[in-house]
Amino acid sequence: QKEVEQDPGPLSVPEGAIVSLNCTYSNSAFQYFMWYRQYSRKGPELLMYTYSSGNKEDGRFTAQVDKSSKYISLFIRDSQPSDSATYLCAMSASYNKLIFGAGTRLAVHP
Amino acid sequence: GAVVSQHPSWVICKSGTSVKIECRSLDFQATTMFWYRQFPKQSLMLMATSNEGSKATYEQGVEKDKFLINHASLTLSTLTVTSAHPEDSSFYICSAPPSREAADTQYFGPGTRLTVL
Numbered sequence: 001q002k003e004v005e006q007d008p009g010p011l012s013v014p015e016g017a018i019v020s021l022n023c024t025y026s027n028s029a030f031q032y033f034m035w036y037r038q039y040s041r042k043g044p045e046l047l048m049y050t051y052s053s054g055n056k057e058d059g060r061f062t063a064q065v066d067k068s069s070k071y072i073s074l075f076i077r078d079s080q081p082s083d084s085a086t087y088l089c090a091m092s093a094s095y096n097k098l099i100f101g102a103g104t105r106l107a108v109h110p
Numbered sequence: 111g112a113v114v115s116q117h118p119s120w121v122i123c124k125s126g127t128s129v130k131i132e133c134r135s136l137d138f139q140a141t142t143m144f145w146y147r148q149f150p151k152q153s154l155m156l157m158a159t160s161n162e163g164s165k166a167t168y169e170q171g172v173e174k175d176k177f178l179i180n181h182a183s184l185t186l187s188t189l190t191v192t193s194a195h196p197e198d199s200s201f202y203i204c205s206a207p208p209s210r211e212a213a214d215t216q217y218f219g220p221g222t223r224l225t226v227l
Contacts, residue, residue, distance in 0.1 A: 097159075
């Protein structure tokens with residue numbers, strides 16, 4: 001079993017839809033949770049960062065962490081074609097080592 | 111936000127040659143940098159942790175004699191792929207925490223695509 005599980009998709013949604021992306025994990029020591037966006041042939045860009053459990057909102061993006069269920073989510077409201085990318089969840093027990101999910105490819109069509 | 115650059119962005123080389131990839135933190139100092147490898151449609155896999163002024167720490171299964179890492183200054187880490195072979199063709203990405211206070215986050219470079227013929 002992988003430490004971090006993420007459905008690779010692809011996920012295709014119409015413009016304006018609410019997108020839900022999820023990851024599950026097995027290591028209860030993880031306490032730092034991140035979502036990165038990666039466009040094709042580019043480096044990952046940090047979108048959201050959450051420490052421990054709870055919700056965090058930034059514009060159209062909301063990150064949720066449920067440590068009791070070992071489950072994290074990223075919601076994108078009013079999705080735009082420019083949101084089309086691969087979304088990677090990442091987590092760590094300490095800053096020395098990030099463990100990434102496989103990434104979910106998202107396509108938002110006009 | 112913090113900026114990390116990489117050079118070159120794309121390199122093609124012949125099998126058996128060595129390739130050096132540079133990772134620079136442009137507006138902050140990084141005592142630690144990380145090197146990742148990403149194969150097509152796969153996630154990032156940590157290869158090694160680069161520490162300024164000391165030896166790098168390699169992940170299990172990564173050959174330290176093949177992937178030489180040098181972190182000579184607080185803004186520069188280099189990864190040299192020695193005697194490259196086609197199976198080393200991949201996307202290599204570096205990252206660094208933007209500050210000591212934000213050591214639990216990482217900012218990534220744009221990546222270097224290596225193709226070994």
